[in-house]
Amino acid sequence: MKALSSSPSVQWIEVDLEHAGQRIDNFLCAHLKGVPRSHVYRILRTGEVRRNGGRVQAQERLAAGDRIRLPPLRLAERAPGLAPPEALRARLEVRILFEDDELLALNKPAGMAVHGGSGVSLGVIEALRELRPRARTLELVHRLDRDTSGCLVIAKRRTALLALHEQFRGPGVEKVYLALLTGRWAHRRALVDAPLQKNVLVSGERVVKVAREGKPARTEFRRRECYAAATLVEARPITGRTHQIRVHAQRLGHPVAGDERYGDERANREFRRFGLGRLFLHAARLTLRHPRSGEPLRLEAPLDPELHHVLTLLPR
Incomplete structure (x- = not known):
């Protein structure tokens, strides 16, 4: 991206190969740091932004x-x-799992949104841009729910972002989560194949439910440990729908512990006695190909200490 000329009145920018293929709204929001997103859309809508002389x-x-x-x-x-x-x-900084010139992988903390907006002034991506001010491009490759911790990948180049998006759309990325389910789950393994439909309430809150007219969604659950009133499982989402693991766990009859939206409030009160004050869902492992070399890249995020401590206290 090259600034051809600028003045107090007008600025001209020439798009380089690194930014080719990007939507102009996203391009402008990244380039015009400090300008509200709503203002970016206003100057686009009113024709004040021109491309090659046209609207x-x-x-x-x-x-x-x-x-x-x-x-x-x-x-x-x-x-x-x-x-x-x-x-x-x-x-x-201490939660960075991997970093090179193409990408950065982070063990995202629970309780922190991946980006600002909807009442959140500062998300992970905004904080990382502050940490890496010289990085030309820092963009989320995928997302994690605010209450979910674990592996999160951020692209540092536009070409890496496009290559990683292509992988995430296909079967080339393996995602493994650790989840504590309420109750003792009798099975060792199960595949939940149930379409999901997303609804947005008046408050802006997203609620997802199993619905025949929803989008295809599949999650594989594998049992790891059994406790007296809980089961630790590996959850492997084959598709990537909003709240997929949480809703599919609810479909099993064993919602994720600490889930205030899809969970069991009575069970959650019991888990709080053992120190669980958050959703017990953690993106533990992510396997993909490096966007430049094509070599396999296995990212692992250790379970947060507070979740590990809960497991040590649960009766068997």
């Missing part, structure tokens, strides 16, 4: 060599407290 829609994709005209913009001053505090910076 452009938010969903249109860029090509190498495109000339983008930006109107006069005043970048917002950084709000106090927007930058991650030192404690958070240090916490994320």
